[in-house]
Amino acid sequence: MSETSEKFIDLVQPAVTNVSPYQPGKPIDQLKREYKVSYVSKMASNENPLGSSxxxxxxxxxxxxxxxxxxxxxxxxxxxxxxxxxxxxxxxxxxxxxxxxxxxxxxxxxxxxxxxxxxxxxxxxxxxxxxxxxxxxxxxxxxxxxxxxxxxxxxxxxxxxxxxxxxxxxxxxxxxxxxxxxxxxxxxxxxxxxxxxxxxxxxxxxxxxxxxxxxxxxxxxxxxxxxxxxxxxxxxxxxxxxxxxxxxxxxxxxxxxxxxxxxxxxxxxxxxxxxxxLTDPQFVTKSLRINDQGMMQIRAAVEAKGLKVIPSYANFLTIEFGENAMEIYDKLLHEGVIVRPLANYGMANFLRVSIGNNHENSHFMGALNKVL
Ligand SMILES: Cc1ncc(COP(=O)(O)O)c(C=O)c1O
CATH class of the missing domain: 3.40.640.10 (Type I PLP-dependent aspartate aminotransferase-like (Major domain))
Known part of the structure; x- marks a missing residue:
C-alpha cells in the first residue's frame, strides 16, 4: 500500500491493522485478462468440478x-x-x-x-x-x-x-x-x-x-x-x-x-x-466418485514424476515441488491452469491442486508435464 493511501491508518482499530486478509484462488476472468489465455482450468479453490445438482x-x-x-x-x-x-x-x-x-x-x-x-x-x-x-x-x-x-x-x-x-x-x-x-x-x-x-x-x-x-x-x-x-x-x-x-x-x-x-x-x-x-444424494455420490477417480489419476501422475504428495482425504492434493514451486505455479498459469500456492501457510515449496473433472485433470497433468 502506498504512503498516501495510509492516511487513515491511525484511526483504524488496532485489531484491524493486524489482519492479513484471506487470499482466495485467482478468478478465471482475471487469468484470462492478465495472461491472455483462452482456456482456463481453475483448480485452486476446492470447488465441485461437476457443478451443482x-x-x-x-x-x-x-x-x-x-x-x-x-x-x-x-x-x-x-x-x-x-x-x-x-x-x-x-x-x-x-x-x-x-x-x-x-x-x-x-x-x-x-x-x-x-x-x-x-x-x-x-x-x-x-x-x-x-x-x-x-x-x-x-x-x-x-x-x-x-x-x-x-x-x-x-x-x-x-x-x-x-x-x-x-x-x-x-x-x-x-x-x-x-x-x-x-x-x-x-x-x-x-x-x-x-x-x-x-x-x-x-x-x-x-x-x-x-x-x-x-x-x-x-x-x-x-x-x-x-x-x-x-x-x-x-x-x-x-x-x-x-x-x-x-x-x-x-x-x-x-x-x-x-x-x-x-x-x-x-x-x-x-x-x-x-x-x-439435500434431496439429491445421487449428485453427491457422483461427485465423490469423480473425486476418487481424479485423485487416483493425479496422484499417480505426480508420483510418477518423482514428486511427493501429502495423502489427502478431501477434494484436493498438496504436492511438494521444492524451491521452484512458485515458478511452477506461474508457468501453470501461462498454460491456463490455476492451482494454489501455499507460501502464506509456511509451505512455500508446495502447491495445492483441487481435483477437477476429466478435462481439467488432463489439462493439469499435460501442463505439468510441459512445465517440469
Ligand atoms: C477447511 C475449510 N473450512 C471452511 C471453509 C469455508 O467454506 P465456505 O465458507 O464456503 O462454507 C473452507 C473453504 O475452502 C475450508 O477449506
Missing part, C-alpha cells in the same frame, strides 16, 4: 420471481430440513453465509484482546484471521506429518484459551484425524474452552475412510456442549457461489452466534438451493 438449478429458476423479498432470517425451512436429514433438533443447527461466517462469528462471540485461540500449524487460514479480527492471540501448535497434533493442542491450553479450531480433514494439507485420536482429545478439553470442528470436507472424508474411523461431529456435539461443528454446501454439494454453511451445537451457544449475525446474511436462493441439494 440439476434439481437445484430448476428450483432456483422456479424461485426467480422472489428477488424482491427479504429471505427468512431464521432460515426455518432449511433448518427443519437439516434437522430431519441429520436426525437432530432444529434448535441444534444454525445457518451462515458460508461456513466461513460461522467460524468467524464464534471468535466474535467468545474471544477478545488478551484471549488465546489455538489452531494447528498449516491449519485453515480463516482461524488465525478470526483471532486477528477480534484482537485475540493466535496460538499456532506445530503439526505432525502436516496434520493436527491433537495432544500438543491440548497441552497448549492455558487459562486464557477460549477457542480451539480443528479441521477434519484439514485444508490445505488434506490430513485427517481418526475417531480414537479425536475422542482422546475432545474428552480432555475443559468445558470452558469452545472447540470448533470444521467439517467442510466431511463427505469426501467419510467416503475415503471406508473403515468407519472418521469421527463425524454430529455424533459428538450432544455429549460435549462446548463443541461446535461447522459444515458447508460449498464443496460436495457444489454451491460455493451461493454462500451457505451451517453449524451444529447446543441451542444456547447457537443463539449467541445468531445475535451477531446480520439478519439476512443467508439469502433466500441459498436456502432454497441447499434444501433442494
Amino acid at each position: 440439476l434439481k437445484v438449478a430448476t428450483a432456483l429458476v422456479n424461485f426467480a420471481n422472489q428477488m424482491s423479498r427479504y429471505p427468512d432470517a431464521d432460515g426455518h425451512n432449511l433448518r427443519a430440513k437439516l434437522a430431519e436429514f441429520l436426525k437432530i433438533d432444529m434448535s441444534e443447527v444454525t445457518l451462515g453465509n458460508g461456513s466461513n461466517e460461522l467460524l468467524e462469528l464464534v471468535a466474535r462471540v467468545f474471544a477478545g484482546p488478551g484471549d488465546e485461540i489455538i489452531y494447528s500449524q498449516y491449519g485453515f487460514a480463516v482461524y488465525p484471521i478470526s483471532a486477528q479480527i477480534v484482537g485475540a492471540t493466535a496460538v499456532e501448535v506445530p503439526a505432525v506429518n502436516y496434520g493436527h497434533d491433537l495432544q500438543a493442542m491440548l497441552a497448549a491450553i492455558t487459562p486464557k484459551t477460549k477457542i480451539i479450531y480443528v479441521a477434519n480433514p484439514n485444508n490445505p494439507t488434506g490430513t485427517l484425524f481418526r475417531r480414537d485420536e479425536w475422542e482422546a482429545f475432545i474428552s480432555q478439553v475443559p468445558e470452558n474452552v469452545i472447540v470448533v470442528l470444521d467439517e467442510a470436507y466431511l463427505e469426501y472424508a467419510e467416503n475415503a475412510c471406508r473403515d468407519g474411523s472418521y469421527p463425524n461431529g454430529a455424533e459428538y456435539f450432544r455429549d460435549y456442549p462446548n463443541l461446535l461443528v461447522s459444515r458447508t454446501f460449498s464443496k460436495a454439494y457444489g454451491l460455493a457461489s451461493l454462500r451457505i454453511g451451517y453449524m451444529l451445537g447446543c441451542e444456547e451457544i447457537l443463539q449467541y452466534i445468531s445475535r451477531l449475525r446480520q439478519p439476512f446474511s443467508v439469502n433466500a436462493y441459498a436456502q432454497v438451493a441447499a434444501m433442494t441439494a
Whole structure:
C-alpha cells in the first residue's frame, strides 16, 4: 500500500491493522485478462468440478420471481430440513453465509484482546484471521506429518484459551484425524474452552475412510456442549457461489452466534438451493466418485514424476515441488491452469491442486508435464 493511501491508518482499530486478509484462488476472468489465455482450468479453490445438482438449478429458476423479498432470517425451512436429514433438533443447527461466517462469528462471540485461540500449524487460514479480527492471540501448535497434533493442542491450553479450531480433514494439507485420536482429545478439553470442528470436507472424508474411523461431529456435539461443528454446501454439494454453511451445537451457544449475525446474511436462493441439494444424494455420490477417480489419476501422475504428495482425504492434493514451486505455479498459469500456492501457510515449496473433472485433470497433468 502506498504512503498516501495510509492516511487513515491511525484511526483504524488496532485489531484491524493486524489482519492479513484471506487470499482466495485467482478468478478465471482475471487469468484470462492478465495472461491472455483462452482456456482456463481453475483448480485452486476446492470447488465441485461437476457443478451443482440439476434439481437445484430448476428450483432456483422456479424461485426467480422472489428477488424482491427479504429471505427468512431464521432460515426455518432449511433448518427443519437439516434437522430431519441429520436426525437432530432444529434448535441444534444454525445457518451462515458460508461456513466461513460461522467460524468467524464464534471468535466474535467468545474471544477478545488478551484471549488465546489455538489452531494447528498449516491449519485453515480463516482461524488465525478470526483471532486477528477480534484482537485475540493466535496460538499456532506445530503439526505432525502436516496434520493436527491433537495432544500438543491440548497441552497448549492455558487459562486464557477460549477457542480451539480443528479441521477434519484439514485444508490445505488434506490430513485427517481418526475417531480414537479425536475422542482422546475432545474428552480432555475443559468445558470452558469452545472447540470448533470444521467439517467442510466431511463427505469426501467419510467416503475415503471406508473403515468407519472418521469421527463425524454430529455424533459428538450432544455429549460435549462446548463443541461446535461447522459444515458447508460449498464443496460436495457444489454451491460455493451461493454462500451457505451451517453449524451444529447446543441451542444456547447457537443463539449467541445468531445475535451477531446480520439478519439476512443467508439469502433466500441459498436456502432454497441447499434444501433442494439435500434431496439429491445421487449428485453427491457422483461427485465423490469423480473425486476418487481424479485423485487416483493425479496422484499417480505426480508420483510418477518423482514428486511427493501429502495423502489427502478431501477434494484436493498438496504436492511438494521444492524451491521452484512458485515458478511452477506461474508457468501453470501461462498454460491456463490455476492451482494454489501455499507460501502464506509456511509451505512455500508446495502447491495445492483441487481435483477437477476429466478435462481439467488432463489439462493439469499435460501442463505439468510441459512445465517440469
Ligand atoms: C477447511 C475449510 N473450512 C471452511 C471453509 C469455508 O467454506 P465456505 O465458507 O464456503 O462454507 C473452507 C473453504 O475452502 C475450508 O477449506
